[in-house]
Amino acid sequence: MPPARKRARSYDPVRTRTAVFAQFGHVREVVRGLSPEQLALPTRLGEWTVRDLVAHIGMALTAVHRSLALPEPPQQDGVLLDWPFATAASSSAIDEFTRGLAADHPDLDAYLADIDASLRDLLADHPGTRILRTNAGGLLLDDYLVTRTVELVVHTDDLAAAVPGLDVPYDRHALAAATRLLADALAVKAPGGSTEVRVPPYAVVQCVEGPRHTRGTPPNVVETDPLTWVRLATGRLAWRDAVADAAVSASGERADLGGLLPVMS
Numbered sequence: 001m002p003p004a005r006k007r008a009r010s011y012d013p014v015r016t017r018t019a020v021f022a023q024f025g026h027v028r029e030v031v032r033g034l035s036p037e038q039l040a041l042p043t044r045l046g047e048w049t050v051r052d053l054v055a056h057i058g059m060a061l062t063a064v065h066r067s068l069a070l071p072e073p074p075q076q077d078g079v080l081l082d083w084p085f086a087t088a089a090s091s092s093a094i095d096e097f098t099r100g101l102a103a104d105h106p107d108l109d110a111y112l113a114d115i116d117a118s119l120r121d122l123l124a125d126h127p128g129t130r131i132l133r134t135n136a137g138g139l140l141l142d143d144y145l146v147t148r149t150v151e152l153v154v155h156t157d158d159l160a161a162a163v164p165g166l167d168v169p170y171d172r173h174a175l176a177a178a179t180r181l182l183a184d185a186l187a188v189k190a191p192g193g194s195t196e197v198r199v200p201p202y203a204v205v206q207c208v209e210g211p212r213h214t215r216g217t218p219p220n221v222v223e224t225d226p227l228t229w230v231r232l233a234t235g236r237l238a239w240r241d242a243v244a245d246a247a248v249s250a251s252g253e254r255a256d257l258g259g260l261l262p263v264m265s
Helices: 013-032 050-068 080-085 088-104 108-125 141-162 172-189 226-233 239-244
Strands: 131-134 137-140 195-199 203-207 221-224 248-251
Touching (some): 013 141, 050 131, 080 172, 221 226
Antiparallel strands (some): 131 137
């Protein structure tokens, strides 16, 4: 996948920071009430337990800490839309690191509280224009925080799927940012204008090579809700299953996205 060389849209940095802390706060609240038996439950993420998953959610935010601890790169050589395509390469290292964190932090509430406090301090000390060294190249801090909304939303959904009856709220702005970034990533992966993908109320993108639609009702339309889109885009839900369950509507000969999903894994 060639890297994206232009930014699809802008994100309000104040809203992004607020959304990161709001969604992390929702996670902290439900984790505080989990029993040892619930923390030992399996998840849909390989051999990870709920405890491992919670440790990983914390790790997703301390990625900011680790990047800020490194020397600032001389220039920004990455853009936000490079990030969705750069995550798979480090999956084995992430797995090992996550298991170590889960073992080293038996008190998950204290672990998450410390991350919240320390991240607030770091963001107060660093401007959004600070360049971070990331797996997608040198990214602005403000842009990298948008990627944290994806991590938080995706893993909030993983957490809810693992614990029966668990209801974890989604911050509206976190869900919106995650939906938009993943929709824009699809447009990068399959450039074109023959198919319109709608994820109301947050995103509409044009993608897939073919005749470009300009007026009236598009001949190829895909529509779904934000959480279904996040699951499709990250491989939590198969296209054929979403269509069969009517979680996605797809009309037109170029509306089958099964071969293009997931956009990140």
